[in-house]
Amino acid sequence: MSADTMTKPIVLKGRKVVGGVAEGEALVTRETISGWGGVHAMTGTIIESRHELKGQSFADKILVFPGAKGSSGWSAVFHTARLAGAAPRAMVFNQMTTKAALGAVVMRIPTVTGLDRDPLDIIETGDFVRVDGDAGTVEIWKAR
Amino acid sequence: MVGLTGEERDMLEGKQGAAVQKAMELLVRYADALGAERFVETNNVAGVPGSSHAWLKDYYKEDGGDYRAVFSRFDLDSDEVVDVPRMNAYSCHLQGGMDPTLWSEQGMTREAFDNFASDEQETAAHGVQILKTCTPYIAGNVPVMGEHCAWMESSAVVFCNSVIGARTNTEGRESTSAAMLTKRIPDWGFHRPEYRKGQHKIDVQLPIDDVFDWGMLGYFTGEAVQEEIPVLDGPITRASLIRHKHFGAAAASSGGVEMYHMVGITPEAPTLDAAFGTNTPRNTFVYDAKERRRIYEMLNAVGDSSAVDYVMLGCPHYSIEQIAYAAHLIEGRKVSANSALWVFTSRAVKATADANGYTKILRDAGALLMTDTCSAISQAMPKGTRVAAFDSAKQVHYLPAIMGIEGWYGTTEECIDAACTAKWEGKLQ
Numbered sequence: 330m331s332a333d334t335m336t337k338p339i340v341l342k343g344r345k346v347v348g349g350v351a352e353g354e355a356l357v358t359r360e361t362i363s364g365w366g367g368v369h370a371m372t373g374t375i376i377e378s379r380h381e382l383k384g385q386s387f388a389d390k391i392l393v394f395p396g397a398k399g400s401s402g403w404s405a406v407f408h409t410a411r412l413a414g415a416a417p418r419a420m421v422f423n424q425m426t427t428k429a430a431l432g433a434v435v436m437r438i439p440t441v442t443g444l445d446r447d448p449l450d451i452i453e454t455g456d457f458v459r460v461d462g463d464a465g466t467v468e469i470w471k472a473r
Numbered sequence: 474m475v476g477l478t479g480e481e482r483d484m485l486e487g488k489q490g491a492a493v494q495k496a497m498e499l500l501v502r503y504a505d506a507l508g509a510e511r512f513v514e515t516n517n518v519a520g521v522p523g524s525s526h527a528w529l530k531d532y533y534k535e536d537g538g539d540y541r542a543v544f545s546r547f548d549l550d551s552d553e554v555v556d557v558p559r560m561n562a563y564s565c566h567l568q569g570g571m572d573p574t575l576w577s578e579q580g581m582t583r584e585a586f587d588n589f590a591s592d593e594q595e596t597a598a599h600g601v602q603i604l605k606t607c608t609p610y611i612a613g614n615v616p617v618m619g620e621h622c623a624w625m626e627s628s629a630v631v632f633c634n635s636v637i638g639a640r641t642n643t644e645g646r647e648s649t650s651a652a653m654l655t656k657r658i659p660d661w662g663f664h665r666p667e668y669r670k671g672q673h674k675i676d677v678q679l680p681i682d683d684v685f686d687w688g689m690l691g692y693f694t695g696e697a698v699q700e701e702i703p704v705l706d707g708p709i710t711r712a713s714l715i716r717h718k719h720f721g722a723a724a725a726s727s728g729g730v731e732m733y734h735m736v737g738i739t740p741e742a743p744t745l746d747a748a749f750g751t752n753t754p755r756n757t758f759v760y761d762a763k764e765r766r767r768i769y770e771m772l773n774a775v776g777d778s779s780a781v782d783y784v785m786l787g788c789p790h791y792s793i794e795q796i797a798y799a800a801h802l803i804e805g806r807k808v809s810a811n812s813a814l815w816v817f818t819s820r821a822v823k824a825t826a827d828a829n830g831y832t833k834i835l836r837d838a839g840a841l842l843m844t845d846t847c848s849a850i851s852q853a854m855p856k857g858t859r860v861a862a863f864d865s866a867k868q869v870h871y872l873p874a875i876m877g878i879e880g881w882y883g884t885t886e887e888c889i890d891a892a893c894t895a896k897w898e899g900k901l902q
Contacts, residue, residue: 346506361699361729366849366871378874398700398729401625404645408547412532426700426729427642427662430506434499435550435647440506 338459338468339451343444345465347433351419352459355452355469356390358382361424364432365402373415391458392417393448396424403428408435419460421448421467441465475504475659476511484655491555492545496651499550500659503648509659516656517616517639518564519609519624520649522601523548523557524592526570527585540595548650559600560653565614566596567626568607568790570851572843573820579843579853601653605845606819608718608790610637613821618740623658625649627729628722628789628867634732636717638740640664643731663732669741670750671734673698677707678761684716685884688866689768690760691720695728696768697758704734704748707760712738715792722789723866769901772866772882775873776897780811781881783858784892785848787817788868793825795885796842800831802889808839811895813855816840817847840892848872862891862899 360381362368367377373388388410397403410416419439422429433440439462448467452458457470477485485501487494504512523544536542536554545554569589571579576586597603604612607626616622616639624630624641633639642662644652652658662668675697681690687709694703703724712735724730734742742748786799799816808814816835818826823844826832832842848854849871854861862881863869873880881891883899891897 344508347502366875396700399627399726401627401630401643401645404647408550408647409529412529412547424700425507427507427644427648431503431645431648434502434506435645437550 336470338470341444341446341448341451341467341469343441343465343467345462346430346440346442347438348462349439350459350461350463351391351439352457353389353391353418355393355454355456355458356382356385356387357393357449357452357454359395359449361396361398362394363399364397364404364406364428365400367399368406368410370406370409371413371415373410373417386415387417388415390417391419391421391460393421393452393458395449396422397426397428397432401428404431404435407432411436419462421452421460423447423449441467475501475509481512481657490558492549492557493654495545495549495551495555496654497657499647499651500655500657504659504661507659507661509661511660512657513621513660513664514656515621515623515652515658516563517614517620517622518562518649518652519567519614519622519626519629520564520644520653521567521569521625521646522564522599522650522653523595524566524569527588530588540592544650548647550647557599562653562656564600564653565602565604565609567604567609567629568847568850569605569845571853572845575841575843578841579851580856581853604819604821606790608792608819611714611792611822612819621658621664623649623652627725627731628718630731631721631725631733632718634663634669635721635734635739667750669732670702670752671704671748672701672752672755673703674754674757675703675705676757676759677705677709678759679708679765681709682711684719685864687716688719688723689765689772691723692727692772692866692870693760693764693768694733695724695726695730698728698730700729700731702732702734703730704736704742704745704754706736706745709735709738715795718789718792719865726867726870766901769882772869775869776860776879776881778860778879779897781860781862781891781895781897782812783855783861784812784814784888785817785861785863785868785872786814786885786888788847788849788863788865791816791818791822793822796822796826796831797829799885799889800834802886803838803840803893804834806838806893808892809895812892814840814892815848815855816842818842818844820844849875852876860897862888862897864888
């Protein structure tokens, strides 16, 4: 399914964290994500006890989340996920932290933050999303 | 793009060599991602430069599969391999993967040890101090108030900002390795005075006067404020390095606290007003006897069986005062045949423990004093561990989740008793 053949998208505007363009299926959580001790780098699976995405992988998804938390090993775990082929295609998050910024940089994936509307209110898991890091935009085609 | 000084531009253009250039390129990408307008100079960097397990070396096999390849490709996120000179900043290596002499007891293979030893030789050869601890501030690296640092390790970051009044964000492996070469880190977040003011108030309504209670209050605080800055006010007494160490580690585990203020105790909080500056507290959280009980029960929710087969002390790494106390508690007693006691510290502190005879007292009792790592970092526990006990809220938060075991939180006295009886009898007093 190509985005071009679908109806007009919802467009959110924010700012670039890392440039580039990627599109794919959204994986959305309202819970912050821990890197070290919270993610299995080889598969991109969330392993944190009690996390709402526990057991799900962000590999090849557009990861939409409030922000990063936990250990300073965040960037190294997400960096390793990139090497293992388990990184997300792009990221959209709300709260800027050194963990999330450095993680996005070393994963080298389009990433946007500071959007004009809360992406967690608009994007649901399964929606088709295109992230344009350079333009700082997120386009959303609702799955339903 | 982030503003650069003449020297920073020279670094970016390669005038200080290829490795410094690659490091600066990474830091510019990072500063731009953050939205930082400039860099600050730092001469105090704590990270884990170039250390890697076999998987990473194997991944970079075509680049040579060695320290140089890992440092270039992973630490500096460079597409090409460069020669890595001695580090320019005063730099130290934080905790690592195993004890340098008790690795076999920790279940490590000879092959893994050889890899560890070879990384350590390279680390030392590049001028990085081998502190091998999560507590650099009690192993020879004590910043001063206002000093710009670039540190990893959440429990050390929160100590550095809150207790010392030095300035660091929670840096990552790549940013610290790059800072070791460039002596630069983005001027963002905790480097800026306005960012360091309180955002939430914690109203403490009962006396907090020992390390066990400081740890629980820390866990409560992190859960309440998440990544933001709390100001604690109330009858918090007998502040000490150990108590701050356990409070901060707990707050950085249940939430992501990188800085806290305690009114009349921490250096940037002489008064409540000074701690908040121009901020108005967004929330007030009350810590009373009911909340204390709730936190105790939460920390002990991963405990069911009272048959404790492992007691781990030293998260964050024990200070010499804590080792002396543990030795005092166990002298003349024996660790049960059905249990084990491992105590973790830094090499610097262990040298003092050796000189004082504490290492021998622990060993005579059947306990081991280990350095460099801990059970969570190394994923090393005594064989067959099912139920562990801790005097650290941080460790009971992480280890049971990582290793799939049960865990108990209690006082140091309760933990030593559990090691000697193989039975958990902890209670909230």
